[in-house]
Amino acid sequence: MKKVGIIGVGEYLPEKVLTNADLEKMVDTSDEWITTRTGIKKRHLAAKGQATSDLAIRAAKAALEDAGLKPEDIDLIIVATITADMPFPSVASIVQNALSARNAAAFDVSAACAGFVYALSIARQFISQGTYKHALVIGAEKLSSVTDWKDRNTCVLFGDGAGACVLGETKSGGIISTYLGCDGSNLGLLNIPAGGSRLPASHETVDNRMHYIKMQGNELFKIAVKTMTEAAQIVLKQAGLSFKDVDMVVPHQANSRIIMAVAKKLGLTEDKIYLNIDRCGNMSSASTVTALVEAVKEGKIKKGDRVLLDCFGAGLVWGACVIEW
Ligand code: COA
DSSP, X not given: OOOEEEEEEEEEOOSEEEEHHHHHTTSSOOHHHHHHHHOOOEEEEOOTTOOHHHXXXXXXXXXXXXXXXXXXXXXXXXXXXXXXXXXXXXXXXXXXXXXXXXXXXXXXXXXXGGHHHHHHHHHHHHHHTTSOSOEEEEEEEEGGGSOOTTOHHHHTTBOEEEEEEEEEEOSSOEEEEEEEEEOGGGGGGEEOOSSSSSSOOOHHHHHTTTTSOEEOHHHHHHHHHHHHHHHHHHHHHHHTOOGGGOSEEEEOOSOHXXXXXXXXXXXXXXXXXXXXXXXXXXXXXXXXXXXXXXXXXXTSSOTTOEEEXXXXXXXXXXXXXXXXX
């Protein structure tokens, strides 16, 4: 088995920014409520006509440049997303074409907010077995396209963006351990009810606003804290490490109170946790990867550091990963 590491990173956040003050003009909310309940101050929104693949392509190009590789060096493209441009083909196919990555197989992964860690785990397997040499793993979302801008319970939470990593063989360190899980019994707590084969789009589904994200936030909150705590403990145990060995935790960015509750349970101090939720909101599959990219670019993750990724989302699904940078 080859050691697999992240050898290039990139991100793209759309130019348009929506602040809490802007939201105060749209729904019955306040900057104070959003900040204290979620930690979010602003979020990026894709432009009209900009699709998820457009964000993914920008992040992918940045990651390729960072890795010093050409598109033809990539054998595999995996895009984690729940907001594909269309039901099919995949965003990954669109990215493959846009990059002219003619040697790459390409597919999407749907695991909501844990999507990036799922995609990372899959790509790691392919490279460690020698099937592929270089993989592009992207988390990209245009959640603004499925957000109900009349629902204050949800519209204050989400944003758009994309992050990408290039994976390849490494001599030392790399991805040490991954852990994925699912409990489908609670899928009603967070979903988009219509638009699939169960309830195809109709006048009725549109009139009933069933193409937007529906969420039971406070139920999810409790499950998220418990699940992310357990996932972090399991993946570290698998790696033969303890929390003292971790230099930086990059969690899924759904709510800063969830993250701090997990940190408290695990005995982690705030300086070991990277957050971008204040300026990006929750970008589902794109959250963990953009936070990882930003932490690297800001020098908060350095060579030799041990990084813990810890995610939870709709499904319900979860994923954690330990990487030596
Ligand atoms: N502005 C002002 N008030 C709001 C509001 C908003 N944007 N959204 C909800 N409220 C109100 C509610 O109507 C409720 O009022 P009521 O008590 O009069 O009924 C009150 O605030 C409390 O609502 P509640 O849902 O209990 O708040 P909360 O503290 O649980 O925070 C979330 C709501 C959504 C921020 C929080 O539950 C959360 O982050 N949940 C987890 C999200 C998650 O993990 N998602 C899955 C991973 S992506």
